[in-house]
Amino acid sequence: MEDQAEQLRELMRAKNNNTQTTTPAKDKQSRKTRIITVASGKGGVGKTNVSVNMALAYARLGKKVIVMDADLGLANVNVMLNMIPKYNLYHVIRKQKTMKDILIDTEYGIQIVAGASGFSKIANLSEDERQNFINELYTLSNADIIIIDTSAGVSNNVLSFVAAADDAVIVTTPEPTAITDAYGIIKIIATEIDNLNMGLKLVVNRVKTVAEAKKVADRMINIAGQFLNLKVDYLGFIYDDPAVPQAVLRQKPFMVLDPKSKASLCVQHIVGRMEKTEIRQDGGLGNLIRRLFNRE
Numbered sequence: 002m003e004d005q006a007e008q009l010r011e012l013m014r015a016k017n018n019n020t021q022t023t024t025p026a027k028d029k030q031s032r033k034t035r036i037i038t039v040a041s042g043k044g045g046v047g048k049t050n051v052s053v054n055m056a057l058a059y060a061r062l063g064k065k066v067i068v069m070d071a072d073l074g075l076a077n078v079n080v081m082l083n084m085i086p087k088y089n090l091y092h093v094i095r096k097q098k099t100m101k102d103i104l105i106d107t108e109y110g111i112q113i114v115a116g117a118s119g120f121s122k123i124a125n126l127s128e129d130e131r132q133n134f135i136n137e138l139y140t141l142s143n144a145d146i147i148i149i150d151t152s153a154g155v156s157n158n159v160l161s162f163v164a165a166a167d168d169a170v171i172v173t174t175p176e177p178t179a180i181t182d183a184y185g186i187i188k189i190i191a192t193e194i195d196n197l198n199m200g201l202k203l204v205v206n207r208v209k210t211v212a213e214a215k216k217v218a219d220r221m222i223n224i225a226g227q228f229l230n231l232k233v234d235y236l237g238f239i240y241d242d243p244a245v246p247q248a249v250l251r252q253k254p255f256m257v258l259d260p261k262s263k264a265s266l267c268v269q270h271i272v273g274r275m276e277k278t279e280i281r282q283d284g285g286l287g288n289l290i291r292r293l294f295n296r297e
């Protein structure tokens with residue numbers, strides 16, 4: 002396992018060096034792939050909508066974005082975009098396809114990696130499958146941003162993707178059950194992940210007012226600080242907006258169908274805030290791969 006990680010670090014170093022010799026100095030910073038994992042305690046709080054629409058907001062800023070559907074049980078990014086991919090992560094893991102083969106262009110200027118069905122944990126993969134997946138993930142390092150949409154709740158799989166991210170975006174709604182479960186996942190992240198130094202960020206979805214969102218965020222941030230000694234940043238909120246279910250029904254992102262909607266403006270604001278926060282030094286794709294495959 003260590004050998005694999007070391008091999009990969011070597012690869013990343015080689016790649017970075019390569020990039021530096023061929024890239025003007027001012028572009029170096031933008032060459033790094035920022036990984037944003039979107040997670041929640043409770044299901045159905047808006048992770049997939051946040052992932053896909055954040056991706057679109059990033060694309061509008063000229064970024065090369067990939068949304069990876071890391072729900073290996075029930076894939077749904079492709080459903081939200083009305084795409085029926087022929088191949089998905091299953092085929093990559095089974096070595097039938099490469100990541101490049103399954104990376105799909107969408108009509109919206111972003112690319113997606115469709116999720117697999119039938120796997121519950123990456124940890125269950127054989128050594129051989131793991132190695133293959135590592136090599137394949139590495140090929141995504143051309144992207145500026147990889148947004149990983151996860152399944153609800155805590156599994157080893159989700160924790161791995163959170164541990165690996167530069168930023169973990171926890172989505173909740175103002176419902177007491179969603180807040181409790183969001184606190185639950187934050188607590189597990191705090192206790193299970195060593196050297197947690199990524200930005201943990203909170204998005205409050207489906208709010209009626211700015212004040213309601215602020216109240217939820219303040220509560221969560223205070224509790225996380227007080228009981229877990231964990232810094233959680235309030236990234237922003239998204240209004241409860243009929244434009245969202247309308248877009249879901251039509252299988253198009255609301256950022257495309259209704260770019261002036263309240264929800265779209267909120268997502269743009271969220272991405273604007275993300276852009277103002279620094280990506281940490283040891284983050285990025287190399288870190289994802291190292292940490293992802295060092296977890297049991």
Ligand SMILES: Nc1ncnc2c1ncn2[C@@H]1O[C@H](COP(=O)(O)OP(=O)(O)OP(=O)(O)O)[C@@H](O)[C@H]1O
Pocket residue numbers: 041043044045046047048049050051077151152153206207208239240241242243245246249264
């Ligand atoms: N801001 C919003 N305003 C109104 N409705 C919303 C909003 N966000 C999400 N919804 C509704 O919630 C539904 C679930 O959203 P989504 O599929 O993004 O959640 P999820 O967290 O990815 O769910 P799962 O845990 O099943 O993967 C949407 O289909 C939509 O109807």
Ligand SMILES: [Mg+2]
Pocket residue numbers: 048049050077150151
């Ligand atoms: Mg989802």
